[in-house]
Amino acid sequence: MRARWGISLLTLVVALTAIPTAADRQYILVNRVPGRVWNQNRPETFTEESFMELHRRCPESGSGNVRFGAGFIFSFLNGEPYVVAESLRRFLAGAQQTDTPVIVQFDAENWWGHRSDLWNFWDPSRPGYDPQNRYNVEWTSWSPDDAVKICWRNWGRQIRVLPQPNLMSPDYLAACREGLARLVPIVMEWYHALPADKKDLFVGIKVGHESSIGVNAWHYPDGNRLLDVPRAEDPTYGLDHSRRPSRGVAAIGYAAVKTAGIRTSGELTEADVTEVVRRYVTILCRTAAEAGVPRDRLFTHGAGWHEGEWLYDAAGNAYSCPGWSFYRHAADPRGDIGVQRNLKRTEAPYWAAVEWLLPGTRDEAAWREALAATLSDPKCRCLCIYNWEGIQDSTSILSAIAATLATASTP
Numbered sequence: 012m013r014a015r016w017g018i019s020l021l022t023l024v025v026a027l028t029a030i031p032t033a034a035d036r037q038y039i040l041v042n043r044v045p046g047r048v049w050n051q052n053r054p055e056t057f058t059e060e061s062f063m064e065l066h067r068r069c070p071e072s073g074s075g076n077v078r079f080g081a082g083f084i085f086s087f088l089n090g091e092p093y094v095v096a097e098s099l100r101r102f103l104a105g106a107q108q109t110d111t112p113v114i115v116q117f118d119a120e121n122w123w124g125h126r127s128d129l130w131n132f133w134d135p136s137r138p139g140y141d142p143q144n145r146y147n148v149e150w151t152s153w154s155p156d157d158a159v160k161i162c163w164r165n166w167g168r169q170i171r172v173l174p175q176p177n178l179m180s181p182d183y184l185a186a187c188r189e190g191l192a193r194l195v196p197i198v199m200e201w202y203h204a205l206p207a208d209k210k211d212l213f214v215g216i217k218v219g220h221e222s223s224i225g226v227n228a229w230h231y232p233d234g235n236r237l238l239d240v241p242r243a244e245d246p247t248y249g250l251d252h253s254r255r256p257s258r259g260v261a262a263i264g265y266a267a268v269k270t271a272g273i274r275t276s277g278e279l280t281e282a283d284v285t286e287v288v289r290r291y292v293t294i295l296c297r298t299a300a301e302a303g304v305p306r307d308r309l310f311t312h313g314a315g316w317h318e319g320e321w322l323y324d325a326a327g328n329a330y331s332c333p334g335w336s337f338y339r340h341a342a343d344p345r346g347d348i349g350v351q352r353n354l355k356r357t358e359a360p361y362w363a364a365v366e367w368l369l370p371g372t373r374d375e376a377a378w379r380e381a382l383a384a385t386l387s388d389p390k391c392r393c394l395c396i397y398n399w400e401g402i403q404d405s406t407s408i409l410s411a412i413a414a415t416l417a418t419a420s421t422p
Contacts, residue, residue: 035076037386038112038214038393039412041065042082042366044400049083049102052090057101062109068403069412077386079416080112080214082395087190088123099194103201112212114310114365114395115198117295118220119187120176121164121227129183130174133160146270147183148174149263151230153276159263160235162228169247175228175263178291179270188298191218195302214393215308217365218295221336222313223322224264224284225256232261252317255281267291281321289325296330307360310334310392314366315349323349327357332392334365341369342377343384344391354390364394368401378411386415 043049043061050056062081069079083102087095099115106113123130127139129147134140145158159174176183195216202213221227231237231246251259262279267287269275274283292311299309313326314336326333333353340347344364354362369381385394402408 035389036211037077037389037391038080038114039077039382039386039415040080040082040112040114040214040393040395041069041399041402042084042116042395042397044398045084045086047400049098051083051085051095051098054094054097054101057098057105059105059108062105062111065111065399066109068409069416071416075416075418077416078112078211079412080114080212081106081399082114082116082214082217084116084118084220085194086118086122087194088119088126088129088186090125092190092193096194096197099197100201103198106212107201107205107209110209110212112214114214114217114393116217116220116312116365117191117194119190120178120222121172121220123176124173126186129180129186130176132158146266147177147180148266149177149224149228149230150266151261151263153265153269155266158266159230161238162230162234163245164227164229165249166227169245169249171242171245172228175224175230177266177270178222178224179267179287181270184291184294187295191295191298192302195299195304199303213308215310215332215363216299216304217310217312217334217363218299218331219292219312221366222288222292222311222325224267224288225258225260225262226250226314226316229258230261230263234261250316252320255317255320256284258316285321285325288322289328292325293328293330296328300330306331310361310363310365312336312365315347319348319352323353327353327359329358332359332361332363333357334363336366337364337385337394338368338370341367341385342381344388345384361390361392362388363392366397367394368397373405373407375407375411375414378408379414382411382415 048061071079085095130144131137131139132142132144145155148158151157162172162175164170164172237245256262256264256279264279264284268283271287309331311326311331312334315323335350337344344350364385369378
């Protein structure tokens, strides 16, 4: 474990160099689905018109303390580095041209297809093959012989995805650090060049994306045998979040726990998995902080799928403000005991609903109440609705957003 004085010193430096901002500013943001309009592998898609579309549908009153803006996820291990960097520059330029506050979201966990040199340990006919890559992915036991070749995800429907990364692998972490060290300075240079009256266009940087193990990339028992069979033969029963750490499928996390030196044998526990996720998120945040991001503009993306589970705690560290996904408790985050547990003990200046959606209804009144409840805590810096493409044609939801923007006023 790192010496505590190191954390305290950097925390002090970050606090002293925090970017000046209106203390009462809050944001309602909308995330645009990667690949629909904005595509990180096609920089030309980040046009001024694609920003203006948002403003036409959700006009700001100009008098409130809640601003409307946008977010986008840059999966920097899933594209050519120079192309992703150019897309980021165009995203920021479009935000400035259209006076759109933005949150820049960096993800290396869910989509890392461009880095087969990290995950391909089994197929000599494909690029990046190296048997040692089994140490960069998760295992179903304490042995690298049980490295996973395939995982599954359900963000509306079940799909096959690449193996869950070993979040403690030195090679994987080096790739994460390199990506952030390349991209974060682009954001900070853009911010520092903004005129004083435009500084609030920079909502912040978010690192990680529902950081976890075995949730957004889970492995069915004996799942490797399914790699070369039709998808129609895949199991579909999914996850049982009451059973942790396995979540009702094959438990993974052994590789990260072993690599971290937490344990090398015995039973894998929920506490073990939470700890390696916490360490991973902290490494990302420390890297961003070292690149110049102050704590009040740096957010994590934690989550919990079972009421109060320990994974909520992985979102907190000394470099950032904690953020979580809100679906079950989007109507009122005060009912989320995992989030509230962490808000009671954090020293961060803000927190954020970095992924937010009120499920099951498009009723305008319900949405207005949910937006108001989420923003009722002045320390909630922003909520980011997932996704714009899912609400853009709903007049009732857009009316709720517009009404919230119009009625929110500076105390």
